[in-house]
Amino acid sequence: MEKHISGPITKEEIQSLHAGDYVYITGTVYTARDAAHKRMYEAITEGKEPPFDLTDQIIYYLGPSPAKAGQVIGSAGPTTSSRMDKYAPLLMEHGLSGMIGKGKRSPEVLQAMQKHTCVYFAAVGGAGALLSKCIKKAEIIAYEDLGTEAIRRLEVENLPVIVVADAEGNNLYETAVDDYKRTHHFN
Amino acid sequence: MRTIHTDIITKTIRDMCIEANLHLSPDMERVIKEATKTEDGPLGKQIMEQLCENLKIAEEEQIPICQDTGMAIVFVTVGQDVHVEGGSLAEAIHEGVRQGYTDGYLRKSVVRDPLIRENTNDNTPAIIHYTIVPGDTFELLLAPKGFGSENMSRIFMLKPADGEEGVKTSVIQAVKDAGPNACPPMVVGVGLGGDFETCAILAKKALTRDLDSPSPLPHIRKLEEELLRELNQLGIGPGGFGGKTTVLAVNMETYPTHIAGMPLAVNICCHVNRHVKRTL
Numbered sequence: 001m002e003k004h005i006s007g008p009i010t011k012e013e014i015q016s017l018h019a020g021d022y023v024y025i026t027g028t029v030y031t032a033r034d035a036a037h038k039r040m041y042e043a044i045t046e047g048k049e050p051p052f053d054l055t056d057q058i059i060y061y062l063g064p065s066p067a068k069a070g071q072v073i074g075s076a077g078p079t080t081s082s083r084m085d086k087y088a089p090l091l092m093e094h095g096l097s098g099m100i101g102k103g104k105r106s107p108e109v110l111q112a113m114q115k116h117t118c119v120y121f122a123a124v125g126g127a128g129a130l131l132s133k134c135i136k137k138a139e140i141i142a143y144e145d146l147g148t149e150a151i152r153r154l155e156v157e158n159l160p161v162i163v164v165a166d167a168e169g170n171n172l173y174e175t176a177v178d179d180y181k182r183t184h185h186f187n
Numbered sequence: 188m189r190t191i192h193t194d195i196i197t198k199t200i201r202d203m204c205i206e207a208n209l210h211l212s213p214d215m216e217r218v219i220k221e222a223t224k225t226e227d228g229p230l231g232k233q234i235m236e237q238l239c240e241n242l243k244i245a246e247e248e249q250i251p252i253c254q255d256t257g258m259a260i261v262f263v264t265v266g267q268d269v270h271v272e273g274g275s276l277a278e279a280i281h282e283g284v285r286q287g288y289t290d291g292y293l294r295k296s297v298v299r300d301p302l303i304r305e306n307t308n309d310n311t312p313a314i315i316h317y318t319i320v321p322g323d324t325f326e327l328l329l330a331p332k333g334f335g336s337e338n339m340s341r342i343f344m345l346k347p348a349d350g351e352e353g354v355k356t357s358v359i360q361a362v363k364d365a366g367p368n369a370c371p372p373m374v375v376g377v378g379l380g381g382d383f384e385t386c387a388i389l390a391k392k393a394l395t396r397d398l399d400s401p402s403p404l405p406h407i408r409k410l411e412e413e414l415l416r417e418l419n420q421l422g423i424g425p426g427g428f429g430g431k432t433t434v435l436a437v438n439m440e441t442y443p444t445h446i447a448g449m450p451l452a453v454n455i456c457c458h459v460n461r462h463v464k465r466t467l
Binding site: 022063066071075079082102104128133147148173179180184 | 227228230231233234237238240241242244245248249250251252253254255256292293294295296304306308333335338366367368369370421422423424426427428429430431457458459
């Protein structure tokens with residue numbers, strides 16, 4: 001089913017999303033990947049504030065290529081989410097509500113998603129040029145020294161993503177392949 | 188004896204870095220377009236169409252195909268009658284990478300120390316493999332390798348008794364485990380034989396082989412075809428959302444090995460399988 005949602009995302013909106021939905025996101029999302037996650041995680045465990053208020057926010061696992069003059073951002077597709085699995089549950093505990101990446105998540109992340117009403121989206125891996133067209137504004141807001149891994153606030157318009165795991169525990173990666181094989185007589 | 192100046196090598200590597208990250212080779216583009224026509228998974232088809240559109244935008248607007256513009260892997264084939272002047276050959280290559288990744292607005296994805304993890308900010312060093320051959324040829328092959336798929340690559344120290352079945356089972360297992368993490372549809376580079384490190388280099392080299400040139404060895408060519416067919420029956424599909432296009436190609440390279448062993452490396456690449464070759 002096709003849906004349009006906004007970022008930040010409310011708990012009601014999350015509850016209306018189901019694994020397999022094709023979703024267009026408009027609004028604010030934040031970028032963070034390996035190094036920024038490690039720093040945020042360390043800050044929170046030391047009792048400090050994360051660099052932005054995580055409440056209801058969506059994090060896009062992205063390290064873009066540099067923008068040329070006149071461009072908002074360079075190529076901007078998702079990186080593999082599992083590397084953020086160690087850090088994601090703590091961020092959800094502090095309000096994070098959505099994640100955009102690609103690939104499988106750990107059981108701990110999937111459980112935390114149900115507990116904190118959170119949604120995991122996949123964007124198409126390796127389609128960074130196409131996805132960059134949906135980003136209308138990009139601004140580094142923390143950890144500038146990390147270069148591509150700095151945290152950026154993005155304004156996006158109709159960013160196309162697919163709900164992989166919803167807050168009810170459904171997981172598209174677990175069902176899609178079997179569904180395809182069953183309907184296409186592969187077995 | 189032939190003399191090649193390091194300035195030419197640097198300039199060539201610079202240009203190759205930019206070219207590789209903006210355009211796929213014609214064989215790669217062809218298999219992606221073909222798969223887009225035949226894919227029948229509903230989400231899979233939509234993803235293949237996005238990949239085609241992505242290639243078009245990358246080309247027209249000169250935006251890297253993928254934000255992970257990779258670590259620069261360089262295969263140098265150098266004739267033993269070639270003399271390189273102007274300084275260090277390796278440094279000339281690193282300088283080319285430095286210039287290419289800076290001038291081409293490519294992402295700098297290399298950290299100096301695996302544990303301290305400070306970005307070198309110019310994507311150097313490159314990883315360089317040299318082959319010395321008779322004559323005076325000088326060939327550069329550059330493959331910027333993304334790590335979403337690199338992380339899903341595997342080495343299996345198979346034994347002679349594992350045979351062809353062992354090879355197949357292991358490759359299939361590696362692709363299954365890679366699943367959606369490696370940005371399917373993938374290209375699978377297989378290195379069989381040699382020793383621990385040789386099979387890995389063979390697998391990487393296999394990824395750079397033109398998809399229109401299957402292995403010249405009939406039994407390996409057959410294995411490539413069978414693996415391609417069987418891997419595409421896994422149903423993983425584009426993005427891992429189900430479909431018949433899990434793997435775009437399987438390229439296998441072999442080398443003699445020890446009587447006791449059969450090392451196998453599976454180097455997985457996503458659909459952005461980039462490589463450019465230049466002869467100086």
